[in-house]
Amino acid sequence: MGLFEPRRPNENEEIVGSDAATRALSVTVVENDFVARVYENIAWFYDLTFGPALHPGRVDAIQRMGIKPGDRVLEVGVGTGINGALYPAECAVTGIDFSSSMLEKAHQRIARKGVTNVRLMQMDAQNMKFADDSFDIVYAPYVISVVPDPVAVTREMCRVCRPGGKIIILNHFRSKSRLGSWLEKIIAPFTLYLGFKSDLDLPAFLVQANLHPVSIEKVNIPRIWSLVTTIKE
Numbered sequence: 001m002g003l004f005e006p007r008r009p010n011e012n013e014e015i016v017g018s019d020a021a022t023r024a025l026s027v028t029v030v031e032n033d034f035v036a037r038v039y040e041n042i043a044w045f046y047d048l049t050f051g052p053a054l055h056p057g058r059v060d061a062i063q064r065m066g067i068k069p070g071d072r073v074l075e076v077g078v079g080t081g082i083n084g085a086l087y088p089a090e091c092a093v094t095g096i097d098f099s100s101s102m103l104e105k106a107h108q109r110i111a112r113k114g115v116t117n118v119r120l121m122q123m124d125a126q127n128m129k130f131a132d133d134s135f136d137i138v139y140a141p142y143v144i145s146v147v148p149d150p151v152a153v154t155r156e157m158c159r160v161c162r163p164g165g166k167i168i169i170l171n172h173f174r175s176k177s178r179l180g181s182w183l184e185k186i187i188a189p190f191t192l193y194l195g196f197k198s199d200l201d202l203p204a205f206l207v208q209a210n211l212h213p214v215s216i217e218k219v220n221i222p223r224i225w226s227l228v229t230t231i232k233e
């Protein structure tokens, strides 16, 4: 490269972009009230629409979590409790959600399945009532593109995770392809009514949430969902 030849950004720089710290994570903006209303409405059919299609990712996530006997696990946005029976019996799981309809389904499911190591609490993930460093693993499956402020939720997840513990996010993020990303931005205002934003920007989210993942793996089929694992320093 000549002395004054402009340096070409590498692929990673192009994706992250120089404005990653400030750019909007989605073309949409939502409030807690809106999200709560959507989930009150869709609770009755959630398992049919988001159950089997997203299940391989849930199974992979819990298998790769490395849960040890006695671990305290927090599931953020526990929904209908669809993950409840997947956790090993020797860990203690706390599941939080702010939707009473989703939690009602979760209570019914864990009773029906005889799951005894999962407790459920109604709570806003953006303002958790737990003390700092309360959990060994803090896991948010299919939640981070649902909440109004993903960075605030991640900050709370990091706060309640003990140093050396794991913060795990399972989610769909905006495609790296131009066409995919354009489509996901176009449909995002509509997917809100199904309970999620289709266009969450992963590189900008990681920068703004100050997350430095140890791994980002693709899960589900098609492999357009990511399992993002970070160790709290």
Ligand SMILES: C[S@@+](CC[C@H](N)C(=O)[O-])C[C@H]1O[C@@H](n2cnc3c(N)ncnc32)[C@H](O)[C@@H]1O
Pocket (backbone or CB within 6 Å): 032, 035, 039, 050, 058, 076, 077, 078, 079, 080, 081, 082, 083, 096, 097, 098, 099, 102, 123, 124, 125, 126, 140, 141, 142, 143, 146, 147, 148, 195
């Ligand atoms: C797409 S569902 C995921 C449910 C479940 N984790 C799963 O694997 O299917 C998202 C859940 O997050 C909950 N949620 C959304 N915003 C929340 C918030 N601010 N605090 C707590 N839960 C929230 C919704 O009520 C809903 O149950």
